[in-house]
Each structure stands twice: as structure tokens, then as C-alpha cells.
Amino acid sequence: MSALEIQNIRKSYGAIETLKGIDIALQSGEFLVLLGSSGCGKSTLLNIIAGLAEATSGDIRIGDRSILGVHPKDRDIAMVFQSYALYPNLSVRRNIGFGLEMRKVPVAERDKAVQEAARLLQIEALLDRKPNQLSGGQRQRVAIGRALVRKPQVFLFDEPLSNLDAKLRLEMRTELKRLHQMLRTTVVYVTHDQIEAMTLATRIAVMKDGRIEQLGTPEEIYNRPATLYVAGFVGAPPMNILDVTVRGGALEVAGSDVAIPLPARYAAIGDGARLSLGIRPEALRLATENVAGLSLPATVEVVELTGPELITTARIGGQKLIACLAPRARISEGENHRFAFDEEALRLFDPKTGKACEVSS
Amino acid sequence: MERKGLVFTVFIYASALLLAVLILAPVLWLFIMSISPAADLSAKPLRWWPQEVDFSRYRMLLSTVENSAGAAFVASLYNSLRIAGMATVAAIALAIPAGWAVSRTPTVGWSLSMVIATYMLPPVALAVPLYMGLAWLGLLNNIFGLALVYLTILAPFTTWLMKSGFDSIPREIESAAMIDGASLFQTLRIITLPLAAPVVATSALFALLLAWDEFFYALLFTSDLRAKTLTVAIADLAGGRVSDYGLIATAGVLAALPPVLIGLVMQRALISGLTSGGVKG
Numbered sequence: 001m002s003a004l005e006i007q008n009i010r011k012s013y014g015a016i017e018t019l020k021g022i023d024i025a026l027q028s029g030e031f032l033v034l035l036g037s038s039g040c041g042k043s044t045l046l047n048i049i050a051g052l053a054e055a056t057s058g059d060i061r062i063g064d065r066s067i068l069g070v071h072p073k074d075r076d077i078a079m080v081f082q083s084y085a086l087y088p089n090l091s092v093r094r095n096i097g098f099g100l101e102m103r104k105v106p107v108a109e110r111d112k113a114v115q116e117a118a119r120l121l122q123i124e125a126l127l128d129r130k131p132n133q134l135s136g137g138q139r140q141r142v143a144i145g146r147a148l149v150r151k152p153q154v155f156l157f158d159e160p161l162s163n164l165d166a167k168l169r170l171e172m173r174t175e176l177k178r179l180h181q182m183l184r185t186t187v188v189y190v191t192h193d194q195i196e197a198m199t200l201a202t203r204i205a206v207m208k209d210g211r212i213e214q215l216g217t218p219e220e221i222y223n224r225p226a227t228l229y230v231a232g233f234v235g236a237p238p239m240n241i242l243d244v245t246v247r248g249g250a251l252e253v254a255g256s257d258v259a260i261p262l263p264a265r266y267a268a269i270g271d272g273a274r275l276s277l278g279i280r281p282e283a284l285r286l287a288t289e290n291v292a293g294l295s296l297p298a299t300v301e302v303v304e305l306t307g308p309e310l311i312t313t314a315r316i317g318g319q320k321l322i323a324c325l326a327p328r329a330r331i332s333e334g335e336n337h338r339f340a341f342d343e344e345a346l347r348l349f350d351p352k353t354g355k356a357c358e359v360s361s
Numbered sequence: 362m363e364r365k366g367l368v369f370t371v372f373i374y375a376s377a378l379l380l381a382v383l384i385l386a387p388v389l390w391l392f393i394m395s396i397s398p399a400a401d402l403s404a405k406p407l408r409w410w411p412q413e414v415d416f417s418r419y420r421m422l423l424s425t426v427e428n429s430a431g432a433a434f435v436a437s438l439y440n441s442l443r444i445a446g447m448a449t450v451a452a453i454a455l456a457i458p459a460g461w462a463v464s465r466t467p468t469v470g471w472s473l474s475m476v477i478a479t480y481m482l483p484p485v486a487l488a489v490p491l492y493m494g495l496a497w498l499g500l501l502n503n504i505f506g507l508a509l510v511y512l513t514i515l516a517p518f519t520t521w522l523m524k525s526g527f528d529s530i531p532r533e534i535e536s537a538a539m540i541d542g543a544s545l546f547q548t549l550r551i552i553t554l555p556l557a558a559p560v561v562a563t564s565a566l567f568a569l570l571l572a573w574d575e576f577f578y579a580l581l582f583t584s585d586l587r588a589k590t591l592t593v594a595i596a597d598l599a600g601g602r603v604s605d606y607g608l609i610a611t612a613g614v615l616a617a618l619p620p621v622l623i624g625l626v627m628q629r630a631l632i633s634g635l636t637s638g639g640v641k642g
Contacts, residue, residue, distance in 0.1 A: 050536075050540060051540075052536050052539075052540075072536075072539050072540045073539065073540060073541070073542035073543075077540065078540065079536075079537065079540050081533045081536070081537060082533075083531060083533050085531065085533035085534045085536065085537040086534075086537075087534060087537075087538070087551075087552050088534075088556060089552070089555040089556055090551075090552075098538070098541045098543070099540075099541035099542055102538075102541050102542035102543045102547065103542050146537075146541070150541075
């Protein structure tokens with residue numbers, strides 16, 4: 001039995017279709033991240049699950065019960081909003097306990113649940129304050145606490161960390177992960193931040209224009225992107241995409257005389273096909289003179305030291321190639337270098353459909 | 362904050378002082394008139410300061426001896442309080458659900474604009490239809506009838522104020538309350554209304570002042586002590602063969618007291634209400 005099942009959900013506003021048939025099935029305890037840039041429909045989908053918006057067609061089931069048309073309070077969900085949406089006129093204690101108060105849970109039991117949630121989130125000392133006396137991170141904890149006490153089947157998070165500064169965001173991210181590991185509740189989490197998606201999710205749904213581009217584990221999304229869009233969206237810096245042509249069992253990089261052998265798993269691709277070659281910047285390393293293997297020659301244009309790595313922008317036959325190198329790599333602007341990589345790191349895409357080329361096993 | 366020169370600071374304070382004097386001078390003169398003997402007020406040249414302080418007019422206007430000028434004044438004061446009070450309470454009671462509905466359902470915003478459009482009509486244009494309507498209902502010279510007329514003036518105005526107040530309260534807060542299991546009524550009572558309290562107070566005060574100061578309709582639709590309001594009563598004082606300016610001034614001071622007292626009590630709520638409506642929080 002799946003904890004949350006989204007079946008062919010569509011949503012139109014007049015002639016504009018913002019969701020074009022979404023299908024996702026989640027096992028209990030999964031952490032699903034809906035990842036995409038703004039306007040891709042991820043927040044609309046979350047609002048439909050929460051009951052704040054109605055789907056045009058399709059079905060949503062929580063624990064084998066259709067929740068379409070069910071009032072949000074009866075869906076067994078709790079939601080954390082981007083703006084926290086705390087009740088400014090109520091104390092933290094009452095904010096957290098509000099859901100129980102509305103459900104007529106006895107005071108003693110409510111107090112115990114609030115205390116328990118506050119302990120988990122380390123905000124016990126703040127229970128008698130008002131939300132405007134709290135910092136952003138503390139407010140976020142209260143908002144999470146309010147969702148927590150209800151012990152819902154599904155947690156919904158709408159970009160909960162995007163209002164926090166960078167340091168707090170990192171801290172709260174770890175906190176969320178810790179909570180999920182402890183509570184094992186099913187989570188649907190909306191974000192446009194691919195690092196949040198990679199670190200938190202058990203599964204990621206990358207969305208674009210109301211469709212799911214790829215649904216998979218973070219590892220699959222990162223290592224085996226199904227489309228050029230996913231390849232470009234996930235990863236910082238994003239995957240390098242080079243125009244290549246298949247000729248005589250080799251991949252010729254457009255605009256240069258460089259050719260690398262076509263990996264065996266792509267042997268089925270016919271001669272003359274124009275493809276996009278994807279390779280992660282992290283998969284590239286500086287080749288030493290005498291090491292055999294795959295490599296691409298390129299002219300270095302810009303070198304940026306971020307601290308842990310040296311981001312090198314180079315050109316190969318007019319095309320851009322970014323490499324994340326070790327910070328101590330001896331490299332500077334204007335030099336020609338060879339960038340080595342393993343055959344497994346190569347991905348091939350059909351530029352016309354944007355989809356990854358089939359791999360023969 | 363940038364630093365300003367001494368001359369500039371003096372200029373700012375002098376301007377503020379001048380403005381305050383300009384606004385307060387008529388009020389002060391009203392009070393001085395009310396305590397000056399009649400001879401002082403008709404003396405030439407005018408005596409700006411009374412030779413002796415005379416509070417007799419206050420005693421006269423607040424007396425409850427039957428058929429005296431005081432009885433008429435007190436009755437009109439009581440009428441004004443009841444009419445303005447009723448109209449204000451009804452206007453707020455209407456404005457809260459109406460303003461909330463328009464704020465949360467932008468697609469019906471046109472209806473409020475249409476109601477506001479009736480504001481463009483001068484009161485004279487509506488006087489005859491209103492008179493006929495009240496006559497048909499048998500509500501002429503009746504405090505309920507006048508309160509009803511005032512309600513048609515106050516309700517659009519308070520609804521509009523309340524709408525801008527509700528607009529500044531994020532909808533997400535109400536969504537959160539809905540998911541938490543609060544009913545619409547609970548959400549309004551526990552969350553939204555307390556947050557909108559300053560705007561409610563501001564609307565109520567402005568509505569009360571509007572109803573309190575209204576003269577035109579009160580003059581047309583009331584004829585005797587049963588419904589006559591304070592503004593009409595003051596006009597009556599000026600309408601006799603001999604006008605006692607001091608008496609009119611005294612009535613003015615007394616008429617100004619209730620709104621001023623309410624304004625002082627609600628000062629803090631008023632200021633935060635005025636700003637919260639305009640600035641998006």
C-alpha cells in the first residue's frame with residue numbers, strides 16, 4: 001500500500017494548463033522533493049495535495065483513500081509554508097497546539113504534545129513568546145512544530161528554507177533530515193534549490209512546464225539524468241553539454257578535430273547521428289602527460305577558486321567546458337590542458353527530443 | 362539618518378508649531394466664546410479674553426427641566442449618541458464579513474467598486490428618493506430611520522477600509538488555520554479579527570464621526586425631539602430672532618466632547634490602523 005498516490009493530476013486555469021498529468025506513488029516514510037524552477041507547477045501540485053486548490057482532473061489517494069473533495073483538515077496532512085504563516089497574535093505554545101485545540105484534544109494531552117514537539121525542535125524556552133519576538137530560524141522551527149504535533153500521515157513543505165540566510169538554511173536542512181530519520185513520516189517537499197533536493201530526498205521529481213521530467217533517487221537524478229533539462233538543472237556548476245557527431249565508432253566534438261571513442265554501451269547508435277554529450281564538471285580531472293585513457297584538450301579561459309575546488313572554464317572547439325578541479329591544480333588562464341575522465345561518466349542525449357540515448361546492456 | 366543644520370531644525374519646529382496653532386486656534390476661540398459673558402462677545406472692539414468666566418450656559422444646556430432649551434439639547438445629544446452608535450455598530454457588523462469576502466475573493470471586487478461609486482452622487486441627489494422611501498416605511502422623524510440612512514453612507518466606507526485591512530493579512534495564515542482544522546468562523550474570531558483589530562477600531566471611529574457630524578439628512582428627515590440630532594439642534598440655536606453666539610459655542614464644545622474622548626481612548630489603535638492599511642506588512 002502506498003502512503004500517497006498521485007494519479008494523472010491535471011490543473012488548468014482557463015486555457016492555461018499548469019499541470020499536465022502528474023503520476024507519483026510514494027511508499028510510507030519516503031521523502032519526495034518536487035524540484036523545478038518557478039512556474040513549473042510544483043507549488044500548485046502541493047496545494048492540490050493540501051486541498052488549498054482543486055485539481056481539474058485526476059485523483060489523489062492518501063493511505064488508499066481518495067482525498068479529492070475532502071476538506072483540508074480531514075486529509076491527515078500538515079503543511080509548512082514558505083512564509084511560516086504563524087498566527088502573530090498567539091503565543092508559540094498556542095501556535096503549536098492550535099491544530100489540537102481545534103480538534104478538541106484535552107488540555108493536558110495537548111500540553112504534553114506541544115512540550116514533546118518543542119523538545120524535539122529545541123524551542124522549549126520560547127513557548128511563551130509571540131512569533132514577532134523570534135528569529136527567522138526559530139519561527140521556522142515553530143512552524144515545523146505546529147505540523148509535528150498533529151502526527152499527520154503526510155507532511156507538506158512549501159520552500160520552507162528559502163526565507164532563511166545561507167548559514168541557517170544549512171542548519172535547518174540538517175535538522176529536517178534528522179527529524180525525518182527519527183519520525184519516518186512521508187514528506188512532500190517543494191524547492192527550487194537542487195542542493196536541498198539532493199540532500200533531503202529519498203526521491204526527486206524534477207518538474208518542468210507542468211510535467212515530471214524525471215522521477216528517481218537523488219543518485220539516479222545526478223548520475224543518470226533522463227533529459228537535457230535535468231542534466232542542466234541539477235548540479236552546480238551544471239553538466240557540460242557538448243555537440244558531437246558519431247563517425248566511425250567515435251564521437252567527434254563539433255568545431256574541433258577532437259574525437260573520443262564511442263562507449264560500448266552506446267554501440268547501437270548509427271553513424272552520422274548528431275548528439276549532445278554530457279559530462280559532469282566533477283568527473284573531469286587534469287590529465288598528466290603520460291597517462292593513457294580518455295581526455296579532452298581545451299584552452300583555459302577563467303580559473304575561479306571557491307575554496308574547496310577550482311572551477312575552470314575552458315573552451316574546446318568553440319564550446320564551453322567547465323571542470324571542477326582540486327584547489328591545488330597547477331593551471332592558469334590561456335594554457336592548453338587535457339581533461340581526463342572515465343568512460344562511465346559520459347552521457348549521450350538526443351538534442352532533438354532532449355531525452356537520454358538508450359543504453360544497451 | 363542624515364544630519365541637518367540647526368537652522369533647518371528650528372524651521373521644522375517653527376512650522377510644526379504654526380500648523381498646530383492654526384488648527385487649534387478655532388477650537389480655543391470656541392471654548393473662550395462659550396465662557397464669555399454675552400456683552401463681551403458683542404463689544405466693539407471685540408474682547409479676546411472674557412472679563413469674568415461664565416459657565417452659566419453649560420448649566421443651561423445640560424439642565425433637564427422640562428420644555429427648557431436644555432431639555433431639547435440633552436434629548437438631541439441622546440438621539441445623536443443612539444443614531445451614530447447604531448449606525449456604526451451595524452456598519453462594522455456588515456463591513457467585517459463583506460470586507461473579508463471581497464479581500465479573499467478578488468473576482469467579486471467589482472461589486473465593492475460599484476457600491477463605492479454611489480459615493481460619487483451628491484447627497485442632494487438621493488434626498489428625495491430616500492425621503493419617499495422612509496415615508497413609505499413610516500420611518501420619518503425616527504431614530505431607526507435616520508440610522509438606516511446613515512448605514513447606507515457608512516457601510517461602503519467601512520467595508521472598503523476593512524478590505525484594505527484584511528488585504529494586509531497574508532492568506533497563508535488562514536490557509537494554515539484551515540489545515541489546522543479551524544472553521545471559517547473560528548479562523549475569523551481567533552486569528553483574522555484580532556489581527557485586524559486596529560483597522561476595525563479605525564473604521565468604527567471614522568464611521569462614528571461621519572454619523573455624528575452629519576447634518577443634511579438629519580435636517581431633512583427629522584422634525585422634533587423624538588429624532589432630532591445634535592447638529593440640527595445647534596442649527597436651531599442659531600435660527601432664532603436673537604442669536605446667542607456664546608450658547609452656540611457652548612453647544613459646539615459639548616457636541617465635540619464625545620468624539621474627542623473616544624478618539625483619545627482609541628488613539629493608539631487609530632494610529633496603527635492608519636498605517637497598517639496603507640503599508641503592506
